[in-house]
Amino acid sequence: MGLFSKLAFKLLGIDDTELPAEQIGYIKDISKEYSVPEILKNTFGEFVDSLLHKHLIEGVVVFKENSLIYSSSPDILELANKLYEMFSSFKRENKVLYFNVGSWVSMFEKDEFVYMIKSDTRLCEFELNAVAKDIAVHGKNIFLEEYRKIMSFVKV
Amino acid sequence: MRIIAFASGKGGVGKTTIVANLGIALARQGKKVLMVDTDLAMANLSLILGMETSPITLNDVLKGDAGVWDVVYDGPEKVSIMPASLGLQDTQRLDLTKLPGIIKQVAPKYDFVLLDCPAGIGEDTLAAMASSTEVFLVVNPHSLSIADALKTKIAAQRINAKPVGLIINMYAGLKGEIPERDIISMLELPLYGVVPYDEEVRKTFYYKKIQPVILRNPDAEASKAVYVVAGKILGIEIDIKKQGGGFFAWLKRLFSR
Numbered sequence: 001m002g003l004f005s006k007l008a009f010k011l012l013g014i015d016d017t018e019l020p021a022e023q024i025g026y027i028k029d030i031s032k033e034y035s036v037p038e039i040l041k042n043t044f045g046e047f048v049d050s051l052l053h054k055h056l057i058e059g060v061v062v063f064k065e066n067s068l069i070y071s072s073s074p075d076i077l078e079l080a081n082k083l084y085e086m087f088s089s090f091k092r093e094n095k096v097l098y099f100n101v102g103s104w105v106s107m108f109e110k111d112e113f114v115y116m117i118k119s120d121t122r123l124c125e126f127e128l129n130a131v132a133k134d135i136a137v138h139g140k141n142i143f144l145e146e147y148r149k150i151m152s153f154v155k156v
Numbered sequence: 157m158r159i160i161a162f163a164s165g166k167g168g169v170g171k172t173t174i175v176a177n178l179g180i181a182l183a184r185q186g187k188k189v190l191m192v193d194t195d196l197a198m199a200n201l202s203l204i205l206g207m208e209t210s211p212i213t214l215n216d217v218l219k220g221d222a223g224v225w226d227v228v229y230d231g232p233e234k235v236s237i238m239p240a241s242l243g244l245q246d247t248q249r250l251d252l253t254k255l256p257g258i259i260k261q262v263a264p265k266y267d268f269v270l271l272d273c274p275a276g277i278g279e280d281t282l283a284a285m286a287s288s289t290e291v292f293l294v295v296n297p298h299s300l301s302i303a304d305a306l307k308t309k310i311a312a313q314r315i316n317a318k319p320v321g322l323i324i325n326m327y328a329g330l331k332g333e334i335p336e337r338d339i340i341s342m343l344e345l346p347l348y349g350v351v352p353y354d355e356e357v358r359k360t361f362y363y364k365k366i367q368p369v370i371l372r373n374p375d376a377e378a379s380k381a382v383y384v385v386a387g388k389i390l391g392i393e394i395d396i397k398k399q400g401g402g403f404f405a406w407l408k409r410l411f412s413r
Contacts, residue, residue, distance in 0.1 A: 017332025023299035024334060027342050031306055036313035055314055124279040125253050126286045130315040 039138045047139050048072050055131050057123075058103060061116040062135070069113075080116050083107060087114065096125055111136055159259060159269040160389075161194075161288035162323075163312070164295060165304025167275030170325040171294045173357060175272040176204045177370040177379065181386035183233045184399065187267040190228065192238040192259065194284035195274040197247045199240035205231050206367050207239060215241040217258055218250040224261050232371060236266070252283040259287040277311040285317040292321045293343060297333035302342055309343060321348040323385055328353035349385035354378035374399050 009016060037053050040046040051060065052072060061071045061080040066088075071077050079101065087097050087107040099105040104122045108115055110132045117123065117131055162171050172195070179191045193201035193214065202210055210229060216222035231237040241247075263269045273284045285291050291312045295305045309319045322345040324336065329352075340347055356376035357369045370379045380396045387394040 015331050017330045019332055019334070020299055023303075024338055024342070027299060027303050027306060030303065031342050031344070034306075034310055036310055124282060126279065126282040126315050129286075133316060 039134050041138050041142065044142050047142055051131070051134055051139070054134070055117075055119075055127065057117055057119045057131065059118040060131065060135075061118075063114040063116070064112060076116075076118060079105070083116060084114065087116075096128060098122060108132070157263050157266060157269070157289075159263055159271065159287065159289045161271040161273050161285045161291045161317070162294055163273040163281055163285060163291055163305075163308045164275065164293060164301065165277060165306075165308035166296075166301045169294050169296045169301050170351070170357075172200045172204055172272050173368070174294050174323060174325055174351065174382070174385075175270050176201060176368045177382045178386055178389075179231075179235050179268070179270050180233045180368055180370050181382050181394075181399075182268050182270075182389070183235045185386060185390060185392075185394065187390075188234075188236075188265065190236040190238060190262060190266045190269045191231070192269060192271050193240040194255065194271050194280065194287075196240045196250060196280055198274065199242055201272045202229075202237060202239035203242075203366060204368060205235075205237055206365055207231065207237065210239040210242075213239050213241040213246070214258070215243075215246040215250060218252065218254055220251070220254075224258050228262065232367075238262070252279055255283040256287040277308055281308070282311065282315055285312045286315055288317060290318050290320040292323060292348065293319060293345065294323050294325050295339060295343070296326050297324055297328075297335075297339060299334065302334060302339060305343060309345070319345055321346055321389075323348050324350045326353040327351065348388045349381055351381040351385070352377045 008014070037050050039054060040050040048060070052058070059072045059076050061076060062069045063084055068080065071080060083099055083105060084107070090097055096106050096108040099107070103118050103120060106117045106119070106123055106128055108128060115128070115132055117128060162175050164171050175191055179189045183189045191201060193199045195201070196215055196218070207229065212222045212226050214227055217224055217227055227238050229237045229239065259269060259271070271284045271288055273281045293305045293309060295301045312319050322340065322343055324339060324347065327333065327350045336347060336350065354369070354377050356373050357378045360367055360369045360372050369376050370382055373379060383394045383396050383399055
């Protein structure tokens with residue numbers, strides 16, 4: 001825009017801006033696509049799916065008293081057991097141990113459970129605590145039920 | 157006691173200005189207010205409030221080198237301020253996981269704790285949001301700001317923080333600005349107020365002593381809009397005409413410039 005046009009626009013108070021309709025549509029799409037899901041707890045599978053989706057994580061493994069209670073995928077069981085051993089020998093109260101095994105694996109202990117969380121990016125403690133809190137608030141009973149099943153199986 | 161984090165994702169939308177002015181507006185309604193600068197790398201809150209130097213800051217508490225109450229300073233209009241460091245070296249060794257505990261420790265003394273978040277959705281922003289009881293998003297009426305605010309909202313929800321409201325800042329009334337109703341529908345949050353673009357706000361940075369616009373010019377459109385936001389947060393209607401202080405206050409302001 002030339003100097004005279006600019007001057008004229010300024011003097012006459014002309015507003016030559018335009019509403020970016022395409023961008024508005026794009027943001028609305030993002031808004032729909034990435035909305036954070038509620039944690040569902042009707043079934044165990046539903047609970048875990050919504051947990052992984054909400055926190056954008058690849059997998060969760062939960063241990064209690066040296067027993068594996070839950071793994072969201074059988075593929076990570078071997079890795080989980082190895083890292084759990086390492087974690088048990090290193091663990092410090094309220095601290096997270098991070099392992100870079102292609103993906104990031106974070107291990108921490110919270111309220112009698114040890115959590116292993118596998119994710120694309122290195123999650124900070126606030127993100128990890130949120131996963132643990134969702135499990136404690138919404139899924140503790142589901143996990144404990146699984147734990148009881150495992151323990152009764154062990155006793156038999 | 158309410159702990160409100162003000163986040164935006166995008167930098168430069170006016171979060172710090174909103175926090176500083178809103179804190180004073182709430183204090184003028186008789187509320188005990190603490191403002192915390194959680195922007196630990198690019199601290200500005202204390203400067204906007206006219207504090208040039210703070211020998212000990214929140215950064216020192218996060219390093220374990222100072223106690224929480226050592227860094228609570230008196231600000232204008234009886235507000236308290238917990239500043240962050242203006243130094244370049246003070247962002248190392250910070251244990252951000254301590255922040256929620258620090259805020260929890262001081263909050264019971266106040267009606268409102270306002271957390272001025274950094275830009276972005278890094279660990280520092282998440283720490284501030286995790287320390288809050290509610291999150292407000294501050295946006296400008298353009299797509300860049302709204303897209304970033306949306307990401308911030310999602311990040312807040314993922315860590316179980318609670319986005320509860322929206323403040324549109326620097327609304328200039330241009331045709332190309334995204335209208336209120338679209339911003340509300342995109343972010344799906346209730347609107348707490350629209351603060352207009354006001355040259356008076358920018359001017360406050362160019363005086364010898366920086367002062368929030370609500371103090372320097374209570375009759376400015378931006379100041380009035382901040383009182384509306386404060387009223388909505390408090391659930392009351394504030395008589396804006398009474399906030400200016402009358403002729404003598406105007407005269408005093410004129411000669412103090």
